[in-house]
Amino acid sequence: MQDEPTPIELTKAVADFLRSDITPLISGHQAFKLRVAVNILDLVTRQLTWEEGSDLKEVERLRALLGMDGSVTELNRALAERIAKGEVDLATPGLAEHLWATTMDKLAVDQPNYASYKRELSRGA
Amino acid sequence: MIEAELSRSVQRWCPGATGVTGAAKLSGGASQETWRFDIVHPDGPIGAILRRSPKGYGAAPTRAAGLAAEAQLMQLAYEAGVPSPRVMHVLTPDEDLGTGFIMQRVEGETIARKILRDDEFAAARPHLARQIGGVLAGLHRLPQDKLPELRSRSATEEISELDRDYRSLNWPKPVFELALRWLRDHNPGPSAETTLVHGDFRNGNLIIGADGVRAVLDWELAHLGDPMEDLGWVCVNSWRFGEIDKPAGGFGSREELFAGYEAAGRRVDPARVKFWEVMGTLRWGIMCGGMMQRFREGPDHSMERAMIGRRASETEIDLLRLLAPRGS
Numbered sequence: 001m002q003d004e005p006t007p008i009e010l011t012k013a014v015a016d017f018l019r020s021d022i023t024p025l026i027s028g029h030q031a032f033k034l035r036v037a038v039n040i041l042d043l044v045t046r047q048l049t050w051e052e053g054s055d056l057k058e059v060e061r062l063r064a065l066l067g068m069d070g071s072v073t074e075l076n077r078a079l080a081e082r083i084a085k086g087e088v089d090l091a092t093p094g095l096a097e098h099l100w101a102t103t104m105d106k107l108a109v110d111q112p113n114y115a116s117y118k119r120e121l122s123r124g125a
Numbered sequence: 126m127i128e129a130e131l132s133r134s135v136q137r138w139c140p141g142a143t144g145v146t147g148a149a150k151l152s153g154g155a156s157q158e159t160w161r162f163d164i165v166h167p168d169g170p171i172g173a174i175l176r177r178s179p180k181g182y183g184a185a186p187t188r189a190a191g192l193a194a195e196a197q198l199m200q201l202a203y204e205a206g207v208p209s210p211r212v213m214h215v216l217t218p219d220e221d222l223g224t225g226f227i228m229q230r231v232e233g234e235t236i237a238r239k240i241l242r243d244d245e246f247a248a249a250r251p252h253l254a255r256q257i258g259g260v261l262a263g264l265h266r267l268p269q270d271k272l273p274e275l276r277s278r279s280a281t282e283e284i285s286e287l288d289r290d291y292r293s294l295n296w297p298k299p300v301f302e303l304a305l306r307w308l309r310d311h312n313p314g315p316s317a318e319t320t321l322v323h324g325d326f327r328n329g330n331l332i333i334g335a336d337g338v339r340a341v342l343d344w345e346l347a348h349l350g351d352p353m354e355d356l357g358w359v360c361v362n363s364w365r366f367g368e369i370d371k372p373a374g375g376f377g378s379r380e381e382l383f384a385g386y387e388a389a390g391r392r393v394d395p396a397r398v399k400f401w402e403v404m405g406t407l408r409w410g411i412m413c414g415g416m417m418q419r420f421r422e423g424p425d426h427s428m429e430r431a432m433i434g435r436r437a438s439e440t441e442i443d444l445l446r447l448l449a450p451r452g453s
Contacts, residue, residue: 036428077297115365
């Protein structure tokens, strides 16, 4: 077991420093790059916070859907193959719900301000 | 210094010109650059744009039509009354500027978010969806016997190419697989009519002023194909820049876009437009994956490129909204 602060806390501290203390000092293209850098750290913080929980739920849904076991990567690969072969499609019970849940979890990390995501979030699960 | 070469160039083909000033690079990847500059002329400065591949970067990527074709298409468009900058000069090898062309600079805005939000464009915005419909109709009617040599691409070929690009990423994405299946199942077959297709006609590649569309830019993906492809691409959600209830570029409705197209004497096939919108959404998603791959394999190890890889999920939610909408 590693000591604390956690990676989430450390990453957040760096992002906050760059945002509050460095952003006011620079301009132009460097300011744009800094904004990208801060966005990356924020994304990493969100992923560290939620990935474990969302992966567990994703694996659970994939096992039920596919009737097999494996890592989240292996199960995604298997689902992709079955869709490609036409063995699984939108008429398959649970597929649409699974893809929606998985995609919403990805957007929560990648682009929580994306308009389509915000619209779907307001619609509820 | 590029101004020295440009000065020599303009004095050869622009009567009265004595040189250039204010050359500044607007954008540039490794293989293609855009510069702005002013031609010094006794009647007053002439705003100009240089688009070029620097020396040593002659080879265009496989999908690209090439700068010579681009210049020819813009000139054809200009002559046909499609909003386009006038091409002033096509570069020759002895000018030492690489390959490309010089065009008249059209003032206006290209940044999509500004066009969709700034007060300056408030009066133009309600008309843009219909207006771009008319512009596309004009573009699809450019005389085919005058077009440069262009690749031709059917829906079936485009699906195969996307499939190949996706599989080369080795990036299993169930939503992309679903979209590929949907495209195969809904392939409308060969288009009754083959026309010039701009290939990247969207908000962001148009110069807009307070009076509306002033120029269509970025013709590098032009090809021959189904004209409905351009109408589908302009509706891809990524090009609505947050205005998700206004499918036509964030400007307005599909109905307005289609009405503008049909008022100019051409027919719309809404089912084909939807097919191309799904195709375009998937294509942008796969391109995001390509960015991720190039970030990993270098040489462009930039943060921006890395983050574009993380935008593939935006196209996944948009594909689900198109193919498996909830609560409907």
